[in-house]
Amino acid sequence: MLIGLLAMVLLSHLNLLAALSQAIEEFAMTAQAKQTTFFAANLKPADPAHRVALFALG
Amino acid sequence: MNGVVTTLSGYAGGSTVAPTYRSIGDHSETVLVEFDPRLISYEQLLEVFWDSHDPSAEPYLTQYRNAVFYTSEKQRQAAEDSRQTLQKRLGRPVRTAIEPAGIFTPAEDYHQKYYLQRVEALMAELRERYPELQQLFRSTAAARLNGYLGCNGDPASFGADLRSVGLPAELERDAR
Numbered sequence: 090m091l092i093g094l095l096a097m098v099l100l101s102h103l104n105l106l107a108a109l110s111q112a113i114e115e116f117a118m119t120a121q122a123k124q125t126t127f128f129a130a131n132l133k134p135a136d137p138a139h140r141v142a143l144f145a146l147g
Numbered sequence: 148m149n150g151v152v153t154t155l156s157g158y159a160g161g162s163t164v165a166p167t168y169r170s171i172g173d174h175s176e177t178v179l180v181e182f183d184p185r186l187i188s189y190e191q192l193l194e195v196f197w198d199s200h201d202p203s204a205e206p207y208l209t210q211y212r213n214a215v216f217y218t219s220e221k222q223r224q225a226a227e228d229s230r231q232t233l234q235k236r237l238g239r240p241v242r243t244a245i246e247p248a249g250i251f252t253p254a255e256d257y258h259q260k261y262y263l264q265r266v267e268a269l270m271a272e273l274r275e276r277y278p279e280l281q282q283l284f285r286s287t288a289a290a291r292l293n294g295y296l297g298c299n300g301d302p303a304s305f306g307a308d309l310r311s312v313g314l315p316a317e318l319e320r321d322a323r
Contacts, residue, residue: 134181135285139152142182142189143159143216143248144196145175147206 148195148300150187154290155179156261157253159216161209166252175212179251189222193229202233202241216248223247259284262296272318288312 134141156178163172180192196215206212217223226245234241253259260283263269269292277283291312294300300308306316 135152136183138183138185139181140184140189140222141218141248142180142192142222143177143218143251144180144192145160145177145212145214145216145244146196146200147175147204147208147211147213 148187148191148294150183150185150191151180151290152183152287153179153181153285154293155251155253155284156258157251159249159251160212160214160246162249168255168258171210173209174252175209175214176254177214177216177251179253189225190229193226197229197233197243200243202230202243203237203239205242212244213242214244214246216246216251218248256280256284260289260293263289263293266296269318272314276313286312288314292318 156176158166158171158174159177159179160175161171161173163170163174166172166174182189182192193215200213202213204213215222215226217226223245230241230243230245257264263273273283273286273289273292274280276288277286283289291300291308292314295302295305295308306319309316309318
């Protein structure tokens with residue numbers, strides 16, 4: 090019975106840890122999304138005389 | 148390259164909103180180059196681009212395809228012309244895409260200035276001048292240093308180049 094109780098306590102701790110880990114990951118992803126959204130429209134060069142070129146290199 | 152003001156790694160060419168490296172969607176890994184047309188032409192950048200990849204390669208993943216994303220009609224024309232010239236010279240089809248630039252999303256910090264971020268002494272020196280990491284990544288100094296560390300550029304002009312972007316020439320030792 091004691092083992093069962095210990096297992097339950099351990100399991101609840103693991104669930105808590107998993108939930109915490111997920112919350113941290115979600116927070117990090119939200120922060121990343123905010124950052125990328127902030128920069129997404131930033132195609133304007135710093136100097137109006139400058140130009141922007143984009144190249145994809147596989 | 149003299150005339151290149153800023154470089155940024157990122158994602159472009161697709162429609163996925165706010166792409167990241169882990170969820171890039173239909174975008175391709177792309178480099179943004181801000182340049183001063185009084186010092187370097189778009190055609191010169193195109194030459195480097197064509198020399199930097201195999202233009203007849205079949206893309207095996209959208210993430211890693213080859214493409215020019217033009218930002219003006221003039222760029223589109225220049226890209227098309229240079230592709231045609233190259234195709235004639237190679238005598239085989241050029242599969243590199245030429246498409247209009249949509250939204251460019253900068254990649255995560257750890258993808259920026261890849262070579263530079265691995266040299267602590269140089270990063271420390273730059274952080275003094277650019278306390279904000281985003282400023283550092285967008286600086287000409289960082290673009291220039293990263294280029295040299297990636298074994299591009301003429302080593303003979305490295306010291307002079309460092310001074311031209313406001314860095315002490317002694318940093319040359321740390322970079323070597």
